[in-house]
Amino acid sequence: MTVGVWIIGARGNVASVSMTGARAIARGVADTTGMVTAREPVAALDLPAVDDLVFGGHDIRSQRIEETAEEMAGHGGVVAPDTLDAVREDLREIDERVELGTARRCGEAVEGMSSETTGEDVSVADIVEEIRADYAAFADSQGVDRLVVVNAASTEPPIPTPGDYDTLAAFETAVERDDPNLPASALYAYAALLDGHPYVNFTPSTGSSLGGLRELAERNEVPHMGRDGKTGETLMKSALGPMFAGRNLRVLSWEGHNILGNSDGLVLEDDANKAGKIESKGSLLDDILGYETHNAVRIDYTPSLGDWKTAWDHVHFEGFLGTEMKMQFTWEGADSALAAPLVLDLVRLAALADERGEGGTMSHLASFFKSPEGVDRHELSEQFRLLYDYAERHAEGA
Template identity: 35%
Template structure:
């Protein structure tokens, strides 16, 4: 079904929103500490100004309503009924026992004085025992893990965790946001095809049911929106899509769009729009955090590689433009380099050609901070997923592709990775939810009106 179908209207964001996160690592702790710092007005950065949620469209972005001449540009958070940052309660699971303050300190993304200013809030968040299968993440091992007779039993334990969190915190609504590590590459098989086959696979401990799928099942079976922030095969299997429709639950995935891929989805549409050819695009990264360590294993890197490789093909469409992109050579490398920690450095070499086939090159050196880019993406996905639930929108939420490297779409539907078209889709979805006119950017009416006057 279309992600815009469902019940009419949108319920207000009353009460508190619980955001439960499997994987309380660098991204999750940066998100949680950042929200705490913004709520408290804690000083951040060398200028000592109060912390601001920069990079978050829900908090900082504006949206145009009506004609340009109407001059209506409210902030998105003032236009649609989103959960307020003061009404968010965080919790989560992790295979390590560190509370969020300890985990954030070890991640070394945010400066220690900032973390110390919100220490009490962070220390209060202790991870629940995680569902973990080392065969999916070979380079990690922890002791804070669940045990059970079957994967079905583990799913029931996660459901019990969710209910215990709901009762303990008094939250009114929930979202589950996967921020865990990239799991090894697998493809969908028979066990993933129907709700019945998947549930049977849980009971029989099927080897191709990954931990992330257990969390997704636990959330979606209870009608709780689920977002996959990693490139794993998780909620993009037929069984989970069917379950989301059955329980009327929004799902979205996959893989937070942050550093190098963000640059690709900005630059590639510009090259394609100007009909400039691309012969080669070489991308390499160095990264030293836990994510980099996990991706140092070839099985996990393969999952990330597939997610990143599809972006250019989806944007440039060599099937439609063989003379421009038919011979494109696209290469991606990620190298684990501990000294850089969370500060990812990426290099891109792009060989392009223009008029009469004359060649040119573009070089990009992006020294980014992976979790700083990912945290606001995670926040927006959680808030928008909660909005979708309250608006009666369920199933695949393709309008959230703006935030994702490998957008989940309906079967047979070509994904759109052009970030500018993705933004238009997102904004028009918000207008649709609130009963405002959609905007096509055609603009002819201004000139037709002028002609009539003249």
């Protein structure tokens, strides 16, 4: 099964490392470390091979995918030079399939990445039609069996009144009226769901989370999932939070300070864009603990770090007889190297769900996201169980 992968933000760090990794695996110069779909029980599913993924995408930047990958190789060794050399021609071919995207309502920080974007003087309806045409042209030219759309673009500011789009009728009326509050991520999602393409939102942006788009996904029987890939500090919270809850140790405060240096860090310097990220990173802890606690998250841009990010967490908790204690830990990782294998996992799992006719929210993928749609439980082990149960039910030969 040949699967087309259309990435929004195709020339960004996460997308470039995802595509570099996929082609390196296909050429036998990299392994599948970090990919959940390469490990049992998920590996037992009849998933499309990584070799069979064909890439294209939208972006507003002119920097080539190969150049982004070179930056990853040159700063911190996220991509080994030999690995990059083995797939350079592949990346150049993919770059020819990248179309100009829209930065509509993505915030000044994102809009500033390019002086030329679709949508500044074009109606919302026309933007949607252009996106649909790009999807269709790619699928036709590459002869793919199905197309999966992945949002890996920089974080948008949150929509001020998401409840205004709770029904498909309301969303479509907003499109017709050229609603200025509709952001790019929702338009990309709408275009995908209209034409039956699975949609994955790896960002904190709106994407397919609006009620009207969820209704469309159900009506058209299209799988979709999001939001915000869970790769670092929040992954740790979802694993450690249940430990405190299970041992009845009361968390008095949990402070998290994050620094990162890539383009995502630059975009998150803007308070409007940062608001969505802070919300997705900080909201799960109270749900896990079962009570409200002081839970602060800070994100700062540190240019010298490049693709690397560091999170320092300070947990102040209370034990027996009111004894106050603390735990501190530091998480340091390469942002794109943590995210890229998950992008490939999600593409493979979304393609399988589409092949099986599983429309609507893919709740079994909750473990991949900070703010998983359709799932209220944030304990990491329980989210893994959703995925493992799905895999055991649908494994080949089961």
